[in-house]
Amino acid sequence: MATAPSVSYSMTVRLELPAGGSAVSQITTVVESAGGHVTGLDVTASGHERFRIDVTIAATSTDHASAIVARLGEIEGVTLGKVSDRTFLMHLGGKIEMSSKHPIRNRDDLSMVYTPGVARVCTQIAEHPEDARRLTIKRNSVAVVTDGSAVLGLGNIGPMAALPVMEGKAALFKRFAGIDAWPICLDTQDADAIVEIVKAIAPGFAGINLEDISAPRCFEIEARLREALDIPVFHDDQHGTAIVVLSALYNALRVVGKEIADVRVVMSGAGAAGTAILKLLLAAGVEHAVVADIHGVVHSEREDLQGVDSGSVLRWLADHTNPDGVRGTLKEAVVGADVFIGVSAPNVLDARDVAAMAEGAIVFALANPDPEVDPADARQTAAVVATGRSDFPNQINNVLVFPGVFRGLLDAQSRTVNDSMMLAAARALADVVGEDELNANYVIPSVFNEKVSGAVADAVRDAARAAQEAQSAS
Secondary structure, eight states, rough: OOOEEEEEEEEEEEEEEEEESSSHHHHHHHHHHHTTTEEEEEEEOOOSSSEEEEEEEESHHHHHHHHHHHHHHHSTTTTTEEEHHHHHHHHOOSOOOOOOSSSSSSSHHHHHSSSSTTHHHHHHHHHGGGHHHHHSGGEEEEEEEOOSSBBBTBBOOOOHHHHHHHHHHHHHHHHHOOOEEEEESOOOOOHHHHHHHHHGGGOSSEEEOOOOOOOOHHHHHHHHHHOOOSSSSEIIIIHHHHHEEEEEHHHHHHHOOOOOOOOEEEEEEEEEHHOOOHHHHHHTTTTEEEEHHHHHHTTTTGGGGGGTTTTTTHHHHHHOOOOTOOSOOOHHHHOOOOOEOSOOOOTOHHHHHTTEEEEEETEEOOOSOOOOOHEEEEHHOSEEEEEEESSSBBBBBBGTTHHHHHHHHTTTTOOOOOOOHHHHHHHHHHHHOOTTTTTBSSOOOOOTTTTHHHHHHHHHHHHHHHHHHHHHOO
C-alpha cells in the first residue's frame, strides 16, 4: 500500500533564490516530482535581486524528507538555508507545563498560597481526608503511567523514550476535557514494583490511566491496582480501544441493518486490545465471536492450550468465545463472517478474503500504520471499513474516549470504572452521529467534534452515579 505524504513528516526549508525567473515554480515541481507535497510558501525577506522563502513540505518519512531537501538544493540559483522538522519543533522543551491558578503578587498572596496560611488547609485535610478532592488539585488530576514497554508500534523503548507520548496524552486530557494529567514514566518493568509505586503516588490523583505497558503484565497490573485503590484505574490501550470499536460497530450495524446478537465477529489479535474488545463486545451482546492469533483460531482443544492455566488470557478467550467450534486459520475463519476486527499485524488478509465475508460485511482493520488489509481493497466488497489511520474515513481513535471517560469519572468522584460505564460511553459516542449524518464513511465522529467529550462524560458520570446509588442501597 502506497504511503501518502503526512504532516507527521513535515519540514520547513529556508531557501534564497533570484527575484525573477521560474525558481518558485521549479521548487513546487521538484517537491511534487519527488513524491512530496507543498503545504506552504512564505516570503520572509525580499530585495531587488534576491528574496528568501520558507517552503513547508509534507513527506512520507524522514529519509524521504531529506531526499526532497537535497533535490531543492540542486536547483540552479537556489541557496539552501535552515531546515526545520516541524514535529521536533513542537516537542522542543516538552509539550506541557504547570501554571498557577492564582497570581502571587505580594506577601499576602504568598502567605495564603504557601506558608503560613497553607498550614490551616493541611490541618483540615488531615482531620477530614475527604476534603482533599475539594481543596487540592486531586479533584481534577490523572496520572498517566507507563513503563515504556509497549509504546505505539515501537515496542519496548523504555521510560525516557516514552515520555513524549505521555506528554501528548496529558495535553489531550487538557484540550478535550480540561483535566490536569501528569506523565509518570517508571524506570522498572517489574509488575510488583509498578503496583507498589502507583499505590504510593495515588493519594495525589483522582484517577490512574495506564499506558503502553506490554501484555500480559498489563492485565495483572491493572487488576491488582483496581483491587488496591479507591480511585478508577483505566488501561487506555485496552478499554479506550474497546469503547471506540464498540461505538463504531453500533453505527456500522445500523448502516448494514444487522443486530449485534446476530452477527459473527472474527478478530485478529489476542493481546491487550483484542482481549478488552472481546470482553466489551460480549458484554454488549455479541454471541458469536471467534479470535485468531499467530497460531490460528483460538479454541479450547488447540494443542498449545492444553494444560494452560485457567487464569491466562488465552485460556479465557478459548473458554468464552468460538461457541461453534471453528478451527483453522484466520483466512478460513473470516469466510461468511459479518464483522472483521483486526488489532494485530499488517496484511494478514487481502481483497479475496474480504469478498468471502457475508453480504454487508464490516471491516475494522486497526493495525497502524499498515492495517491488516488494504482499506482500498476492503472497500471493493465490504459495506463499512474503518482503520486506525487519519488518512481514511472512520478513524478508530482513543482520543474520542479517554478524556470524556475520565471527565465523567472525576465529576462523579467514582472509585472505580466498570463495564456499565464503558458501555454507556460507547453508546453515547455512537449517538453523537445523528441519523441524518450516518453513512458508510461516517460511523464514528471526528475527534474535533465539539459534542464528543461532553456526551461521553455525561454518560459515564450518570452510569457511575447509578452504580454508587446501587451500592449504597445494597
